[in-house]
Amino acid sequence: MFRKTVILIITLFFMALIIFTAVMFLKNEETLYTHEDVELSIDKPTFITLGEAQTETDGNATTMVYPLTFLTLSVGSLSITEETLPNGDVFLFDTAENTGWMPFTFSMNRSGMADAEVTRWNEEPMLQQEEATFGTDATRNPFGVIRSADTETLQGNIYVSRGLSLGNGERVQELRHEIYDFPIEEGVMEKSLWLPPKHQSESWMLISSEALFDSADTETEWAQFANANRRAQFNWLTPDGPRQKMALTDDLRTELAYTIPEQAESAYPEWFEETSSRFFESMEQYLAK
Template identity: 70%
Template sequence: MFKKIVILAITLFFMVLIIFTAIMFLKSEETLYTYEDLAVSIDKPQFITIGDAQTESQGAVTEKVHVLSFLTLSIGSLTITEQQLPNGDIMLFDKVDNSGWMPFTVTVKLTGLEDATVTRWNEEPMLQADEAIYGNDVTRNPYGTVRTDSTETLVGNIYVSRELTLGNGDRVQELRHEIHEFTVEEGILSKSFWLPPKHQSESWMLISSEALFDSPETETDWVQFANANRREQFNWLTPVGPRQKIALTEDLRTELAYAIPDQPEAAYTEWFEQSSARYFESMAQYLAQ
């Protein structure tokens, strides 16, 4: 009798393991956004259902919110926000909010990159100065620029964070992971990550039908400048403004706390006046909106 119970328990264990594996790793893909030859899609677990988009437009900003559900139960949301800049470029933001009780994997794909030229912005080690006021800003430069025949896209990194309240009452985002290594294969750029419960992921892209830089030298000079001047550019961008490392407090969680500054300042305008590169113009316009 005991032997039968053991065999039954082992059988049930492996059945549960197989079902769990299928739930967690079987994938389905849905297209979320298109522009020219580019398309943004999400590759998510089969068990997650993406609801129809609830669309809201205000001026140059269009926001589409999809409810994520599991067996009809809401477990979070997926938000795609398109912000059209005055010069015609597009800031595209994606946010995945896991409000449920289990982690899941997500892959955001940018397709239409056949024969694209990729310039990485994170080839050199970041300079991590021991900043007495703000501490180390652990965010890195964006992934880099991707050039096709019709578009040029600056691809930002993925920021996985959770919202928390500091001891002084400030609401901030605590950065848990920054994902800056992506794959580019067969015309597809893939950004994959795990999203823990009660966490959000945020990422962004700047899409232009024009060259973002007037020369490769200007692009290289900017990347080197950004490496050495961490508070002169913004890496973690959102539809309502950039997140920046906040000043340290007695609350130890401020070592990884980021918030949106009231009046964001950066070197983009100054660099645009010197070079007329479209990237600096677009970033200055993003900050001004």
């Protein structure tokens, strides 16, 4: 009896190991979105199936929601939202939700970057600003600007968070991890992450057929200003609006809690008035929707 039990345990262990290996390391890639020379694909575990998308349209925004399943069991969803601004620029948002019981890895990849020029916005150390009201905003500047043959793209970071209800019942997102540097190899930029159970990841990019800044100096000055003035701009963007660090309360979970402000105030209008740069115009239009 003891021998049979040991054999059963060993068999179950190796079966679990095989399943874990398949889920975590055997992957396939599927294209999700194309616009001009921007192509976005997902590199995901083979045993996680990307179902047929359900399309929803709300004004100038179109969202494709893909169900994620593992052995026919629902483990979450992936959403791609394309929002066209009045000036013709495009915001592209991707959101992954893990509603299952196991973590999984995946990567949102942008191809066609072999000849692209990349200006990174996170070369300088992040300025940790401790404010009496809001505490520390842990978010960093966006990854940077990608200049390719037909487009200029401002690439945002990845924000991994979980939903929380505070003591007063308010729903917030608790920032668990921010990924702000993406490797670029053989013309492909990889936004890879590990998504724990009951968590979600959010990222974004702004795509323009025009130059985003009137000069390299303006871009540099803005990146430096944004690093030093955290509440004058927004890093964590979503289809529903920007997430911003909320004020501290007696609930310790507000140390890393973010909400979408009812009235988003920023320095974008002033910078647009002074420079006429496309980026500030697009951010104004995004916030005004």
